[in-house]
Every structure is written in structure tokens, then in C-alpha cells.
Amino acid sequence: MDAETADVIGHDVTTITCVCGNTVSKDGLIQANSEGVPVYAGKDTPAPAELAEWPADGELYTLCPSCGRVYRDSTIEETGTAPVAFRVDVTASPIAAAIRVHWTLSS
16 A cells, blocks of 8 residues: 655745645644644744644654544655544544644634
């Protein structure tokens, strides 16, 4: 079976078109950690319990909240390709709860 690969322009993670068709400007894509949990980007306050801390090593992933596909940002930046790294269940916690908190904080 062939690996799934999203469309991406150049080496820019913000231009991903997920395999499911979602984009940053459609339903949004979320920065996540290596487990697919959305990360907290706040600098001056502790992360809410549902969100992961910003990775100490800076290794970020991009989560599609529509389908649960997760892409490794460093792969995209280095190669200009966006293979699916893994999938998570966006309908069940802890991922679903983290997505809700992320969108609440982003609005």
C-alpha cells in the first residue's frame, strides 16, 4: 500500500492541503506534538490541562482536526513533501478535548 501524502507548496507547512481536503484557511490545521496532541503556544501562562506543552526540542507536527492525519513539520521543511506520519482519533479524548480548547483559545 502506498503512503498517503498531502499536497504542499514548496517547503511551507502552512500550505498543506490534507489528504481529506482540509487546509489552514478551510477548517484549519493545528500545531501538535509527537503524539498528535495540540500544543499550547502561550508564553506567559501555563498550558491548559487539555493541551500539550510546547515541545522542548521544538519538533512540531501539524494535525488535521477534520480527519486526524498528522504530518511532521521537519519532514515538510526539509523535503518539500508531506507524508502522513500517523493518525489520531479526533472524535475521542484527549485529542477531541484538546482541539476544542485550542479553538476556544484561538477565537
